[in-house]
Amino acid sequence: MRDARSDSAAERTALLATLRSPPPARQTGLPQTGGSGAVGRGRFLAVTASIVALLLACALAGLMIGSVSIPAGDALAIVVHWLSGGALMTPDWRAAHEIIIVQTRIPRVILAAVVGASLGVSGMVIQAIVRNPLAGPSILGVSSGAATGAVVVMRFGLVVLGAFTLHIAAFLGGLAALTLVFWIARTGGQMTPTRLVLAGIAMSAVLSALTSLLVLTSPDPQLAARVLFWTLGGFGAAQWKLLPIPVIALAIGLAMMLAQARRLNLLMAGDESAVALGLDVERFRRTMFVLTAALTGITVAVSGVIGFVGLIMPHIVRLMVGADHRRALPAVALAGATFTIAADLVARSIISPLELPVGIVTALVGGPFFIWLLRRDARALGVAK
Amino acid sequence: MIAPGRLDIEGVSVSAGEAPLVRDVSLVVAPGEMLGVLGPNGAGKSSLLRTIYRMSRPATGRVLVNGEDIWRRSATWVAQHVGAVLQDMPADFPLTVRDVVAMGRSAHKALLEPDTPHDAALIAAAITLQRLDALEHRPFRTLSGGERQRVLLARALVQQPQVLVLDEPTNHLDIRYQLSLLRFLRETGVTVIAALHDLNLAAMFCDRLCLMEGGRVVAQGTPEQVLTEDRIAEVYGIEALIQRHPRSGTLWVLPA
Numbered sequence: 001m002r003d004a005r006s007d008s009a010a011e012r013t014a015l016l017a018t019l020r021s022p023p024p025a026r027q028t029g030l031p032q033t034g035g036s037g038a039v040g041r042g043r044f045l046a047v048t049a050s051i052v053a054l055l056l057a058c059a060l061a062g063l064m065i066g067s068v069s070i071p072a073g074d075a076l077a078i079v080v081h082w083l084s085g086g087a088l089m090t091p092d093w094r095a096a097h098e099i100i101i102v103q104t105r106i107p108r109v110i111l112a113a114v115v116g117a118s119l120g121v122s123g124m125v126i127q128a129i130v131r132n133p134l135a136g137p138s139i140l141g142v143s144s145g146a147a148t149g150a151v152v153v154m155r156f157g158l159v160v161l162g163a164f165t166l167h168i169a170a171f172l173g174g175l176a177a178l179t180l181v182f183w184i185a186r187t188g189g190q191m192t193p194t195r196l197v198l199a200g201i202a203m204s205a206v207l208s209a210l211t212s213l214l215v216l217t218s219p220d221p222q223l224a225a226r227v228l229f230w231t232l233g234g235f236g237a238a239q240w241k242l243l244p245i246p247v248i249a250l251a252i253g254l255a256m257m258l259a260q261a262r263r264l265n266l267l268m269a270g271d272e273s274a275v276a277l278g279l280d281v282e283r284f285r286r287t288m289f290v291l292t293a294a295l296t297g298i299t300v301a302v303s304g305v306i307g308f309v310g311l312i313m314p315h316i317v318r319l320m321v322g323a324d325h326r327r328a329l330p331a332v333a334l335a336g337a338t339f340t341i342a343a344d345l346v347a348r349s350i351i352s353p354l355e356l357p358v359g360i361v362t363a364l365v366g367g368p369f370f371i372w373l374l375r376r377d378a379r380a381l382g383v384a385k
Numbered sequence: 386m387i388a389p390g391r392l393d394i395e396g397v398s399v400s401a402g403e404a405p406l407v408r409d410v411s412l413v414v415a416p417g418e419m420l421g422v423l424g425p426n427g428a429g430k431s432s433l434l435r436t437i438y439r440m441s442r443p444a445t446g447r448v449l450v451n452g453e454d455i456w457r458r459s460a461t462w463v464a465q466h467v468g469a470v471l472q473d474m475p476a477d478f479p480l481t482v483r484d485v486v487a488m489g490r491s492a493h494k495a496l497l498e499p500d501t502p503h504d505a506a507l508i509a510a511a512i513t514l515q516r517l518d519a520l521e522h523r524p525f526r527t528l529s530g531g532e533r534q535r536v537l538l539a540r541a542l543v544q545q546p547q548v549l550v551l552d553e554p555t556n557h558l559d560i561r562y563q564l565s566l567l568r569f570l571r572e573t574g575v576t577v578i579a580a581l582h583d584l585n586l587a588a589m590f591c592d593r594l595c596l597m598e599g600g601r602v603v604a605q606g607t608p609e610q611v612l613t614e615d616r617i618a619e620v621y622g623i624e625a626l627i628q629r630h631p632r633s634g635t636l637w638v639l640p641a
Contacts, residue, residue, distance in 0.1 A: 016573060018510040019542055023493070023503050133477050262491050268480060269488055270473035273537075276438040277544070278464025278492030323478040 044327050047320045051331060055113070055338040062109040062341050063101055067353045070097050078102065108238035111302065112344045112358075113337035114246045115235070116309055118299045120336020121254055121329055122292040123310025124317070128267045128325070129288050130193040133318075134374070136311030137296040139196075140289075141177040141203030143307075146300035147230040148207045148214075149173020154226055155214045167301040170230070174297030177203055182289070192271075196289075232357030233304035235344050246302050253295040254333060260288070261325035268323060306359045308366025309336055309343075315373060389416040389576040390451045390466055390547025392437065397446035399432050399600075406432035408600040409446070412578075414548070419570065419577040421587035423611075424597035425621055430552075430580035433597070437550050437578065438469040450548055464492035468546030470537050470554050476526040482536050483521050486511055489543035504543075511539035514569070530557030538566065542573075551579035555586065588612060588636040596620060608636045 063075040070078075074093040078101045081089040091098070122137045130139070137143060149169040152158070158165065184199035185192075211231065215224050229236075257264070263284055266274040274281050296310075317332040340358070343365065347358040392414040399407040407429045414420045422430045435441040436448050439455055448455050455463045468489070489511075490504045512521055515535040520528065525536060534557050541549060549570070555563040563583070567590040570577050581587045587594055588608040596604045596611050598620045604611045617625045617638065626639040 012514065012572070015510040015514050018506055019514070019545065019573075021503070021507070023501070128478075131477060259496050262494060265484070266488055266491055268478045269485070270471075272435075272440055272471050272473050273469070273488075275440045275460065276464065276467070276469035276471060276550075277488055277540075278461045280460045318479050322484065323480045324484055 040322070044321050044331075048331055048334065051334040051338060055334055055341070058338050058341040058345065059109050059113070062112070062345050063105045065345060065349050066100070066105065068097070068100055070101065075101060079106070082106070103240075104238070107240050107243055108235050108344070109341055110243060111238040111246070112235050112341045114243070114250050115299050115303045115306065116313075116336035116338070116340025117333040118246065118250045118253065118295050118336070119306065119310040119340070120313040120317075120332040121250075121257055122295045122299070123336075124314035124325070124328060124332045125257055125264060125288055125292050126310070127314055128264045129285050129292070130196050131267060131270070132193060132197060133315065134311075135197060136308070137292065137299075138204060138305070138307060138310075139200040140293055140296065141181045141200045141207065142174040142293050142296045143300050143305040144204040144207035144211070145177025146170040146174035146297055147227075147305050148211050149176070150230045150301075150304075151211050151214050151223075151227050154223060155218050155220075170301035171297045174293065174300055177207060178290075178293040178297075228357060230300075230304040232359035233306035233362075234347070234355065234357045234359070235303055236348075236355055237302075242302055246298055249295055249298045250333075253291055254329070256291060257288075257329055258326070260284075261329055264288070264325040264329075265323075304357070304359065306340070306343075306362055308362045308370065309340055312366045312369050312373070313339060388547060389574055391416050391449075392548050392576060392578060393447075393449040393452070394433075394436070395447045395449065397433070397436055397443040397448060399429075399436060399441055400444055405600055407436070407443075410597075410600075410602050411446075412595055412602070412605070414576055414578050416547075416576055417574050418592045419579070419590060421591035421594045422578065422580045422597060423582075423584065423587055423594055424603075428597040429600040430597055432600070434469075434550050434552050434578070434580055437548070438467050439463045461492050464544060466546060467548045467550060468541035468544040469550040469552070470534070470541050471552050472556070474525075474533055474537075480525045481522050482517055482525055482528070483508065483512070485525050485536050486517075486539045486543060489540040492544060507543045507545070508539075511542040514542070515539040531559065531562055534558060534566075535562070546575065548576045548578070549573075551577065553580050553582060555581065555583060584612060584617075584638040585636075588638070589633070612636055612638060 060072060060075060063079065064070050064072055074097055077089045078093060078098050081091065081098075082102050119137060126137060126139060127133050127135050147170070149172055150166050152173070153166055153169040158169075181196070181199045181203050184202070185195040211227065215227050263279055266277050266279045267281070267285070269277065271281050313332050313336045314328070317328050317335050321327045321331050340362070343361040344358050347356040347361045350356060392412075394410055394412040397407060397410045398405065410433055412420065422433065424430050432441070436443050437455075439460060442456060450463070450466050455467070486508050487500070487504070490500065490507070512518060515538055517532070517535060517539060520532060525533065528536065534554065538554070551570075554566060558566060563586060567586060570579075571590060579591075581591075591608065593606060594608055594611040595602055596616065603620055604616055612627060614625060614627050617623065617627075624641045626641050628637045628639060629635070630637045
């Protein structure tokens, strides 16, 4: 560190003048590139490119592997053929393979990717909202609420809204849980991060107990097995008609989060500082909370509760590209998608032709990682912090 | 800090539930002036400062920056005019020093607007002025208390405030950095209101002082007017000698 006196007065005066300078008038010519972003931009692009490569590799594997394995060349050719509407590539593969890939595996891979990306960005935003990097989407109680909603429908056979009844019930269950968590956390004035987390944990515990109670008292012996899908998650139900809602939700949610990325950064500074830096903290936190809850609810509605993706992916991504949401959010969407496709691949190939619920895989991978992270953080920061 | 601003606090009271924290406080800080807020723990210094950066809304009274009631303007407008150096520290996330300093630009940026070379120049200038160049890419949470304090000051500087609020800015700092921080604040020419514990530093650097007790202003004026032996005995419950520093001539409070 330099000594205070070694700075020339002239240099200090110049720096102070810089600090006083107003922004230059808007230039109509070339768009200004961020001089600041140049720091570490190469690294960010390299990391992003690697994740994209990994994502594509996992997606290809997802198309090839299954009860019928399809060679990479055929799988690629079928995808190109399908994407081009039949204009490219002459079919020299078996028709059954094309049906498997187009009807089953492409929607499944897309669903896994969309769910993974949604969980990743939701998790990252929730961690910023509650200013606790150890939080995840399940902390809101939304996941448990969605599962409970679905179980209520199955238990009492309330099929009133057609094929999507279960999904709608799951979504509504998630929103109801969220509203309650919100109300509990707000009681008595301000909604602090700690109250939110504690309210979410309490809500999750009550809802899980309720779900178990419904299953155990059910006259239907098959219910437990069907409920497993909601509590452990899976993409076995993937079909094209299931995709539009989660895809649109992810697109809108991610766009809104990216637009607010700078403000999300401010939340990490602490509430008082965020206010001093110009953020209406209460209102912003509420908006982001509802947004992530909707995204999580829709995710659970199509794939059940898949744990740990929203908890650990944000961590890994921050280690690689830093905590600035302008970079971390797109990266976590890609990383979440990659991880979930890979987890689904393991879930459906490890005891083939049977399938494991994908939540088991993500928990088996994510749990130990999380424990390692906790211990590492404790060492790095001192347990007192 | 494009130009120093004026701060008017008019009959401000703040309470938490039933308990009054600040009672009918009125203050004026002229452009470029430095006002030190003194008082024992629990006197209401921080609660008063909170009303200036729009953290807590006064139950009665108004806070005006350049004649504008801050509760009639947006949070963004206030952050463009008032900067704050506070005690809360972002230690949970792996933010680098530069990330933390760059946060100060937020209030000046539109949605989705990228950082411009102007932003980068401001951030670089603030980092150099606070002697943080070597730490720029270090995680904030690995810094010492004093280093963190300088980062938070740099963040407030890139906010380009006209009024700077500091809540016990010399905490965590050794004597050399305490002096260089206060000297630096004077050098910037920005209007400053700071809660300070050290009476001698306050007398040395502030144009005027404001002594608080139990949420009220007990005395206001130049250091000579505010720091008297009787008043220190009354407010702090200690005996002290007030003398002049033999070389600089500023007031010197010696607990006896």
